[in-house]
Amino acid sequence: MSYQILVIEDDQDIQEVIKEFLTVQNHIVHVASDGLEGIQQFNRLDFDLVILDIMMPNMDGYQVAQFIRSKSNLPIIMLTALEEEQDQVKGFELGIDDYITKPFSFHIFMKRVEAVLRRSYSKDKKNVLKFQELELDCDAYKTYVSASEVVLTTKEFDIVQSLLENKGKLVTRESLMDKLWGYDYYGDTRIIDTHIKNIRKKLNVPYIKTVKGVGYKIDQ
Template sequence: MVGANILLVEDEEKLRKLVSTYLKREMVNVYEAADGEEALRLWNEKSINMVILDVMLPHYDGWAICKRIRETSNVPILMLTARGEESDKLFGFELGADDYMTKPFSVKELVARVKALLKRSQQQVSTEMVFIDDIKVDKKSHQAFLNNELLQLSPKEYDLLLYFIHNQNKALTRELLLDGVWGYDYYGDLRTVDTHVKRLRQKLKESGKRIVTVRGVGYRFEVKE
């Protein structure tokens, strides 16, 4: 949680300042907004790790802001509202909110929920990045890198690389690769696998030697444990 950037959107100044004070005690950076317009400006200008968002706001309400954020980001969103109707909560969750607190609430409980959401978010990010020495795969952006340089992979080359990484050091038959990457209902030739493996090896350069041909079986992606 230390060092996280939190966007706090609340038009009630006294409550906003109180929550901000408690959060700053946890060594986080807090960007405050009193209305929807200011919230969107800060969202676009700053690198935000989490949003605490009041529903009733001037200019744009919390629902609209939540929807806008979810168009481009999966950062945790905790909604605040003076209403506790189940329909409101369900609507917020449908828009992509991660948690919901009804006013009045305990600020200490809010801080505890913020910690839990940030921890969960950080764990999720770690699972979205895969590292194999000089190879890095970003599942979220669907991109792969070699020595921090973007690899120009086709969608199937990317899927094949990821499948190899998830099944590293295993001998994989061409049939298994075809099913795992192209799908069991794909009617293509097994030579499709060989063609894509050849191209992937070339693009991985020296690291392409990790993809070893297993005679009479298929291929193995070798990683030293």
């Protein structure tokens, strides 16, 4: 399946290679060389995915991600040389869907792009999951609290879905990492805590419980 992808990257060599790899997979690729140009393209066209560098002129990637997330639930992959945990946490707090550090294998990069697209646009999810006032429409990938829609990122939705599918049972951070990324992830599993923090803030429900040092569960 072909997707329309926006690549916002100021390194021309990396930009060109990413475009080439994505184009070979029949995706339609638009590029921008700084954050401001990226925002202009985002406002002009409909995209299925944004691949976003952090350190850029005019507007950095965090500012761009914040702007995009204020307008859309479009999946975002951050691509950056910043490796510190706080940099990754900051990205996830803004609602990004994945974070890839440079240098990277372009073959692994493509697998991660495919994973984000698959999670975001999968047609295989079925039925509705409910718990008290919380409802997940897994076909439409929508979340409702007391019949009012709450917009979650794809990763946040997948976490809530995992918790609802295992109501009353512990779901470990490691199992959530496997569901969210679908491959071996070598970062800190506390990234899950950042997602849970965002979910609690958005849903404002009291029954997402922390099992200290292990994981989470939805329970009375």
